[in-house]
Amino acid sequence: MKLTAICVLILGLAFSCAHSQSLDDGARIADSLLTRFPRLRVAVLSGTAYARPGGVDVEGALSPNPSVGFLLPAKEWSALTRVQQLSLLLYVEDRVQFVRSNPDLFALTPITARLHEREVENIRAIKDGAWFIGTAMSYSDDPEGNLYLDRKIIVGDAAWPTCESPNAIRASQFRKR
Numbered sequence: 001m002k003l004t005a006i007c008v009l010i011l012g013l014a015f016s017c018a019h020s021q022s023l024d025d026g027a028r029i030a031d032s033l034l035t036r037f038p039r040l041r042v043a044v045l046s047g048t049a050y051a052r053p054g055g056v057d058v059e060g061a062l063s064p065n066p067s068v069g070f071l072l073p074a075k076e077w078s079a080l081t082r083v084q085q086l087s088l089l090l091y092v093e094d095r096v097q098f099v100r101s102n103p104d105l106f107a108l109t110p111i112t113a114r115l116h117e118r119e120v121e122n123i124r125a126i127k128d129g130a131w132f133i134g135t136a137m138s139y140s141d142d143p144e145g146n147l148y149l150d151r152k153i154i155v156g157d158a159a160w161p162t163c164e165s166p167n168a169i170r171a172s173q174f175r176k177r
Contacts, residue, residue: 022083026091029084030055033072039147040071040136043108049146050108056095058106058126059149060162061119066126067159068096071136071147082177089154089171092131096156100126129158129171 034040034055043050043057060066070092080088099106103123109116133154136147152165160170 026087127158
């Protein structure tokens with residue numbers, strides 16, 4: 001009985017360390033992408049640039065179902081190994097808590113606007129699985145070279161019902177592959 005309990009404890013610690021390592025790897029991958037592609041740190045709305053702390057952004061902050069997104073060039077996603085893709089998935093999933101805890105960093109409406117408080121409340125209420133990883137593209141007529149969402153690749157389960165990207169993969173399905 002005691003041996004079984006010890007084995008379960010050891011296996012639990014091993015899984016916890018492996019998960020943490022993957023999350024750490026995901027953070028390193030994200031940081032590397034943000035260093036190589038600094039425009040990933042900027043979101044543009046109506047011609048105004050906003051910082052994307054940690055490379056993440058909030059999509060639909062004024063809607064009832066906002067989600068946290070991370071963009072990267074399609075070639076970079078394709079170049080990642082499966083393990084690296086899963087690590088980046090863990091990183092983006094983990095950023096949801098950071099976004100919820102710091103809604104003012106992600107709210108884009110002016111603090112004096114009537115909708116600002118609603119936007120902040122929606123960001124605080126983002127669901128755990130409401131996130132996505134998407135590919136970025138730039139428009140040839142954008143002199144700044146800003147990057148915009150091209151398509152969603154992986155979508156967290158809570159954001160899946162509102163996903164309109166036909167080739168996106170639900171996160172729970174991606175993990176099983």
